[in-house]
Amino acid sequence: MTNDLYAVVGHPISHSKSPWIHSHFARQTGEPVEYTAIQAPLEGFEQTVRDFFAGGGKGLNVTVPFKEQAWAMADHRTARAEKAGAANTLYQDDQGRLTADNTDGAGLVADLTDNHGFSLVGERLLVLGAGGAVRGVLGPLLAQGPAQVVIANRTPDKAGRLAELFAAEAGDTRLQGCGFDQLSGRFDLIINGTSASLQGELPPLPAGLVGPGTSGYDMMYGQEVTPFNRWLLDQGGRLGIDGLGMLVEQAAEAFAVWRGVHPKTAPVIAALRSGAS
Ligand code: ATR
Numbered sequence: 001m002t003n004d005l006y007a008v009v010g011h012p013i014s015h016s017k018s019p020w021i022h023s024h025f026a027r028q029t030g031e032p033v034e035y036t037a038i039q040a041p042l043e044g045f046e047q048t049v050r051d052f053f054a055g056g057g058k059g060l061n062v063t064v065p066f067k068e069q070a071w072a073m074a075d076h077r078t079a080r081a082e083k084a085g086a087a088n089t090l091y092q093d094d095q096g097r098l099t100a101d102n103t104d105g106a107g108l109v110a111d112l113t114d115n116h117g118f119s120l121v122g123e124r125l126l127v128l129g130a131g132g133a134v135r136g137v138l139g140p141l142l143a144q145g146p147a148q149v150v151i152a153n154r155t156p157d158k159a160g161r162l163a164e165l166f167a168a169e170a171g172d173t174r175l176q177g178c179g180f181d182q183l184s185g186r187f188d189l190i191i192n193g194t195s196a197s198l199q200g201e202l203p204p205l206p207a208g209l210v211g212p213g214t215s216g217y218d219m220m221y222g223q224e225v226t227p228f229n230r231w232l233l234d235q236g237g238r239l240g241i242d243g244l245g246m247l248v249e250q251a252a253e254a255f256a257v258w259r260g261v262h263p264k265t266a267p268v269i270a271a272l273r274s275g276a277s
Pocket of ligand 1: 128129130131132133134153154155158193194195196199201202203204
C-alpha cells in the first residue's frame, strides 16, 4: 500500500518538529501517512500549495509566515479558521474544495486542560499580545467559559479591536483590550502570545499581576526557560508552562482532521522533552 502524503510548509522550515511528530503519530495509529517538510519561496506559497495538491498530496500544515495566505487562498474555511483569520491546516474536502482549518486554539486548550489539568471556567485570564497568534486562540479560550479575559498589547488599539472582534463569542465572559500600563489586579492564568520571547525580550508588565496561584503559559518554547516564564516564576507564580505541548496538540488535532483518528500525545511530548526529533 502506498502512503498518503502530507507536509508542513513554511519559510524557513528546516527546524520544524512537525515531520517527526506526525511520523510518530502515523506509527502509533497505523495510518499510512508520509509527512515531509517543504520550504516555499517567500513569493511562491500559493503555487507551492497548488502543486502539492495537484500532485496528489492529501493535507498540509502551514507555519510562519504563510498562515494568513493559507487562510486567504482557501475556497472554504471551518468556523474556527474563519474567526482566527489564519490557517495552519489545509486539505481538500469531499467536493474538492481547498479547505482551511486552524487547530492552534484547540491545541492550546487541550494542553492546558488535558495535559496540565486546568479548568478555565470562572478564571481570570490575561492574554499578552494582539497579533495573529493571539487571534488564533481567542475563540477556543472564550469557549471554555472564563470569568474574564483581558487582552493587553504594546499597541493598545490592536487589543481593543481584537476584543471587539470576539465580542459575540464572549458570552458571559468579560472581554476587554488595553495597554500593559492599564493592567491591575492578580490573574489566575497569564498567556504570552507576543513574539517578544523570539527577541529574548519581555513585555513591560506592571508589578502585582502575579500571585502564588498564578500560572503562566508561553506560546513559545525553547531549550531554556523562556524570559516570560522566568519573569512569572521570579514574581512568585505557581508554574510556567512553555508551548511545546501546544505544538504537539495542534498537530494531533490536524492529524485527526485529516485521518479521523486522534493520536495519543503524551508519549510524543515526553520524547520531545527528552531531546528527540
Ligand atoms: P504573531 O503572528 O506571532 O502573533 P504578529 O502578528 O506580528 O505575530 O504579532 C506580534 C505580537 O507581539 C504583537 O502583539 C506585538 O505587539 P504590537 O502589536 O504592539 O506590535 C507583540 N510584540 C512583539 N515584540 C514585542 C515586544 N518586544 N514587547 C511587547 N510586545 C511585543
